[in-house]
Amino acid sequence: MTFNATELANLGIRNLSPYQAGKPIEEVERELGIKNIVKLASNENPLGLSPRVKEALTATLAGLARYPDANGFYLKAKIAEKFGVRANQITLGNGSNDVLELLARTFVSDEHEVIYSQHAFVVYPLVTQALGAKGIAVPAKDYGHDLDAMLAAITPRTRMIFIANPNNPTGTFLTSEQLAAFIAKVPENVLVVLDEAYYEYVPESQRAPSIDWVQRYPNLVVSRTFSKAYGLAGLRAGFMVTHPDLADLMNRVRQPFNMNSLSLRAAEVALDDIAYLNESVAVNDAGMAQLVAFCEKHELPYIPSYGNFLTIEVGSDAAGLYQKLLQHGVIVRPVAGYELPRHLRVSIGLKHENQAFIDAMEAIL
Numbered sequence: 001m002t003f004n005a006t007e008l009a010n011l012g013i014r015n016l017s018p019y020q021a022g023k024p025i026e027e028v029e030r031e032l033g034i035k036n037i038v039k040l041a042s043n044e045n046p047l048g049l050s051p052r053v054k055e056a057l058t059a060t061l062a063g064l065a066r067y068p069d070a071n072g073f074y075l076k077a078k079i080a081e082k083f084g085v086r087a088n089q090i091t092l093g094n095g096s097n098d099v100l101e102l103l104a105r106t107f108v109s110d111e112h113e114v115i116y117s118q119h120a121f122v123v124y125p126l127v128t129q130a131l132g133a134k135g136i137a138v139p140a141k142d143y144g145h146d147l148d149a150m151l152a153a154i155t156p157r158t159r160m161i162f163i164a165n166p167n168n169p170t171g172t173f174l175t176s177e178q179l180a181a182f183i184a185k186v187p188e189n190v191l192v193v194l195d196e197a198y199y200e201y202v203p204e205s206q207r208a209p210s211i212d213w214v215q216r217y218p219n220l221v222v223s224r225t226f227s228k229a230y231g232l233a234g235l236r237a238g239f240m241v242t243h244p245d246l247a248d249l250m251n252r253v254r255q256p257f258n259m260n261s262l263s264l265r266a267a268e269v270a271l272d273d274i275a276y277l278n279e280s281v282a283v284n285d286a287g288m289a290q291l292v293a294f295c296e297k298h299e300l301p302y303i304p305s306y307g308n309f310l311t312i313e314v315g316s317d318a319a320g321l322y323q324k325l326l327q328h329g330v331i332v333r334p335v336a337g338y339e340l341p342r343h344l345r346v347s348i349g350l351k352h353e354n355q356a357f358i359d360a361m362e363a364i365l
């Protein structure tokens with residue numbers, strides 16, 4: 001008998017490819033021997049940590065020898081207050097990826113189908129495949145979700161539908177009306193997961209009242225993150241609002257300490273840090289205008305984006321351009337893995353960071 005690890009693995013795991021994260025700054029600096037790298041690759045908040053959160057983190061250090069609050073009492077209370085829900089509707093996660101995976105693990109198994117869109121966030125096919133379920137990638141319409149086609153893809157085996165709004169990596173957006181009409185048509189035994197990681201970047205007048213809809217549709221699940229507009233990507237904090245019965249079931253599977261003391265406290269403080277949130281959005285709006293103006297000047301097609309990134313069609317040698325940008329000290333994100341081999345996704349940075357990208361592009365083109 002020879003040892004074969006793959007044969008020991010669960011079926012769904014054997015053909016899984018690991019999540020491809022954006023290249024860390026330190027790695028590129030090491031490999032290329034250059035400094036002052038600009039990273040516009042992971043949709044992080046370019047403002048850095050808010051001073052208020054930093055102060056709260058420092059104060060939390062003294063208690064770190066203790067286990068975190070397994071139920072996240074204070075953070076749930078703050079989320080409940082801010083979003084008008086009850087604490088028993090909230091599930092906390094080590095980033096929203098954690099809650100998305102937790103939800104799938106609780107409700108999906110190998111006899112189910114899971115629907116998502118072509119070009120949608122890679123975590124959806126990953127968790128689906130890991131559970132041995134069948135993933136149904138519905139062809140996109142204008143790079144975004146084709147909701148009618150997604151409805152038509154529902155079968156008796158369908159257990160879950162993932163929708164990212166705005167979507168990553170395309171930045172496409174579904175209106176409140178489109179979403180409402182869709183959710184009303186989905187059978188109650190199919191969970192609709194609305195992943196709103198970029199919600200705060202959407203102009204207020206266009207945001208769907210999605211969390212309010214959870215009262216009306218028990219099969220609707222809304223997920224949010226602290227990684228983007230709240231600027232806490234490195235701490236890992238996210239949450240989900242659901243019917244209390246769904247939350248109760250997820251809570252049975254959840255690792256009791258999936259959020260640590262620092263992330264619990266940081267997220268709680270971040271929710272009240274309105275000045276930082278507003279500045280994040282303002283910086284994003286300005287940076288988006290800067291990148292869009294660059295694209296228009298050079299007649300580079302781009303996908304209009306509601307997120308904190310812009311996906312630009314750069315042509316058949318997107319991979320080569322990505323490498324050249326690295327050599328100019330700018331990290332962006334190739335999206336060939338999302339069936340977008342002619343595009344690069346550029347996160348919105350500070351003004352000088354966006355300019356570094358523009359300068360590098362103009363030097364290369």
Ligand SMILES: *Cc1c(COP(=O)(O)O)cnc(C)c1O
Pocket residue numbers: 043094095096097098121164167168195197224225226227228233237238
């Ligand atoms: C960035 C992102 C998230 C957030 O992931 P975290 O685990 O909360 O950092 C979730 N969904 C989408 C579509 C994203 O782009």
